[in-house]
Amino acid sequence: MNFSKEEIRHSMLLYAITDRTWLKEGETLTSICEDVLKHGATFLQIREKDLEPSAFQKEALELKALCAKYQVPFVVNDSVEIALAIDADGVHVGQGDIQGKNLRALIGKDKILGISAATVAEAVAAQAAGADYIGVGAVFGTSTKKNARNLSVEKLREICAAVTIPVVAIGGIHALNLRKLSGSQVDGVAVISAIFSSDNPGKATSDLLSLARQLVQPTPRLMRTALSIAGSDCSGGAGIQADLKTMTMNGVYAMSAITALTAQNTTKVEKIVETSPDFLKSQLDMIFTDIFPDAVKIGMLPNARLIEVLAERLRFYQAKHIVLDPVMVATSGSILMETSAVLTLKKELLPLAELVTPNIPEAEILSERKITTPEEIEAAAEFIGKTYHCAVLIKGGHSVNTANDLLWADGQMEWFYGRCIPNPNTHGTGCTLSSAIAANLAKGYSLSTSVQRAKKYLSGALSAMLDLGAGSGPMNHAFCLTGEFS
Numbered sequence: 001m002n003f004s005k006e007e008i009r010h011s012m013l014l015y016a017i018t019d020r021t022w023l024k025e026g027e028t029l030t031s032i033c034e035d036v037l038k039h040g041a042t043f044l045q046i047r048e049k050d051l052e053p054s055a056f057q058k059e060a061l062e063l064k065a066l067c068a069k070y071q072v073p074f075v076v077n078d079s080v081e082i083a084l085a086i087d088a089d090g091v092h093v094g095q096g097d098i099q100g101k102n103l104r105a106l107i108g109k110d111k112i113l114g115i116s117a118a119t120v121a122e123a124v125a126a127q128a129a130g131a132d133y134i135g136v137g138a139v140f141g142t143s144t145k146k147n148a149r150n151l152s153v154e155k156l157r158e159i160c161a162a163v164t165i166p167v168v169a170i171g172g173i174h175a176l177n178l179r180k181l182s183g184s185q186v187d188g189v190a191v192i193s194a195i196f197s198s199d200n201p202g203k204a205t206s207d208l209l210s211l212a213r214q215l216v217q218p219t220p221r222l223m224r225t226a227l228s229i230a231g232s233d234c235s236g237g238a239g240i241q242a243d244l245k246t247m248t249m250n251g252v253y254a255m256s257a258i259t260a261l262t263a264q265n266t267t268k269v270e271k272i273v274e275t276s277p278d279f280l281k282s283q284l285d286m287i288f289t290d291i292f293p294d295a296v297k298i299g300m301l302p303n304a305r306l307i308e309v310l311a312e313r314l315r316f317y318q319a320k321h322i323v324l325d326p327v328m329v330a331t332s333g334s335i336l337m338e339t340s341a342v343l344t345l346k347k348e349l350l351p352l353a354e355l356v357t358p359n360i361p362e363a364e365i366l367s368e369r370k371i372t373t374p375e376e377i378e379a380a381a382e383f384i385g386k387t388y389h390c391a392v393l394i395k396g397g398h399s400v401n402t403a404n405d406l407l408w409a410d411g412q413m414e415w416f417y418g419r420c421i422p423n424p425n426t427h428g429t430g431c432t433l434s435s436a437i438a439a440n441l442a443k444g445y446s447l448s449t450s451v452q453r454a455k456k457y458l459s460g461a462l463s464a465m466l467d468l469g470a471g472s473g474p475m476n477h478a479f480c481l482t483g484e485f486s
C-alpha cells in the first residue's frame with residue numbers, strides 16, 4: 001500500500017512493535033497482532049532478533065496481509081532484504097544498521113523509511129537521508145532493548161523542533177508515564193512491552209491509544225469538536241447549515257465535509273450537484289489530520305461511491321462517536337440517496353456507527369418490514385441494532401406516533417416521550433436532532449443523556465415558532481441565544 005506523508009504522520013500515533021518473547025502457550029504473533037490492530041494500533045513493525053530468515057520472512061508476510069486488512073502501515077525492522085522480498089510498506093533501521101543514505105536508493109522512493117535517532121545531529125542527518133519518520137529514544141528506562149541510549153524529554157523536544165518529518169518516541173513507554181511526554185511535540189509513541197507483555201494486548205492498545213491522542217492533541221481542550229458530513233441546504237434550514245448552527249449552539253466547535261450541494265428552499269429541492277469522492281476524501285483528510293473531531297454526524301450521502309470513500313476514511317482515522325442519520329428522502333419528497341446506495345450504506349457505514357437515527361420510513365427500509373405500531377418500532381430497532389451492531393434511535397413524528405422516540409442500545413430499550421409542538425415548520429428536524437446528539441457525545445455525555453439533551457434542544461428550537469418561507473420552514477436554532485449579540 002502507498003501512504004501519503006500526512007497518513008504516515010497520523011499513523012505514528014500508536015506504533016506497535018512485535019515481541020514474540022511474550023507469547024503464551026497456544027498464542028501466535030499473528031493472532032495477538034490482529035487483536036492489537038483491531039483495538040486501534042496505527043502502525044506495526046515486525047522486530048525479530050533471533051528468528052532465522054525464512055521463519056522471519058514467513059511471519060512478516062502474514063503480518064503484512066493483516067496490516068493491509070486494517071490499512072495500517074507495516075515495516076520490517078533491520079532486514080531490508082525481507083522488507084523488499086515481501087514488498088512490505090517499508091523498513092526501520094537504527095544508527096548501527098545499514099547507512100540511511102544508501103538505503104533510500106536501495107528501497108526506492110515509495111517505501112516508508114524509518115530511522116532511529118537519539119541526538120539532534122542524528123535526527124537532521126536521518127531527515128537529509130530521506131527518512132519518512134524518526135524513532136527517538138529511549139525516553140524512559142527499558143529492559144526490552146539492551147544498551148538503549150537514554151534521552152531526556154527536553155532532548156526529545158529539541159529533536160522534534162529540529163526536523164519537519166514525524167517523530168515517534170520510544171523506550172519504556174507505558175500508560176502511567178506517557179503523559180510525561182506532553183509538550184514535546186511528538187507525533188506518537190512506539191511501544192513493545194506495554195502491549196505485548198500485557199495480559200490483554202487489545203485493551204492495553206485501546207488504553208494507550210486514548211492516552212496518545214491526548215498527548216498529540218495536548219492542552220485539555222475546553223472546546224470539544226464535531227464534524228458534520230452532509231449536503232449543503234442553501235436555504236439554511238437543514239443539512240450542513242442546520243448541523244453547524246446546532247453544533248455551535250450545543251457548545252462544540254463545528255466543522256463540515258460537504259457531500260452535495262443542493263439548490264432548495266422550504267418548498268422543494270430544485271437541483272443537486274454531488275461532490276466527487278476524491279474531493280470528499282480531501283475534505284476529510286484536511287479535517288482529521290488537523291482538528292480531530294470528538295464526534296461525527298453523517299447526513300446526506302447521495303451515492304454508493306461517496307459512502308465507500310467515507311467508510312474507508314472513517315475506518316482509517318478511527319473516527320469516534322459516529323452518529324448516522326440515514327437521509328434517504330427529503331420532507332418535500334425529493335430523493336436524496338440513490339436506491340442502489342442503500343445496500344452500500346448498510347454494509348459499509350451502519351457497522352461503523354455508534355448510533356443510527358432513522359425516521360419511520362427509513363427504519364422500514366433498514367429493517368425490511370412495515371412499521372405501524374410501537375411494538376413494531378421496538379422489533380425494527382432490535383433488528384437493526386443486532387444486524388449492524390450499532391445503537392438505534394427510531395424517531396416518531398411520522399405516521400405511527402407523535403414525538404416519542406425509541407432508543408435501542410446494547411439490547412436495552414428506552415422510550416423518550418416528547419411534547420408535541422404545534423409547529424408546522426419542521427424543515428431540518430432530523431439533521432438538528434442527530435447533530436445535537438453528536439455534539440453532546442463530543443462533550444462526553446452518555447448516549448442516553450445525549451439523546452435526552454438533544455431532544456430538549458430540538459423542542460426549544462421548534463417552540464420558538466419561527467415562521468419563514470412558503471413551505472415547511474426552518475426552526476430557530478439560536479432560540480437560546482441571549483445577550484449582547486441576540
Ligand SMILES: Cc1ncc(COP(=O)(O)OP(=O)(O)O)c(N)n1
Nearest residue numbers: 077092093094095116135136170190
Ligand atoms: C520506531 C522505532 N524506533 C526505534 C527503533 C530502534 O531501532 P534500532 O536502533 O535499530 O534498534 P533495534 O530495534 O534494531 O534493536 C525501532 N526499532 N523502532
Ligand SMILES: Cc1nc(C(=O)O)sc1CCOP(=O)(O)O
Nearest residue numbers: 137138142144171172191192193
Ligand atoms: C526497540 C527499542 N528501540 C529503542 C531506542 O531507544 O531506540 S528503545 C526500544 C525498546 C522499546 O521497547 P519497550 O516499549 O518495551 O520499552
Ligand SMILES: [Mg+2]
Nearest residue numbers: 078093094097
Ligand atoms: Mg536495528
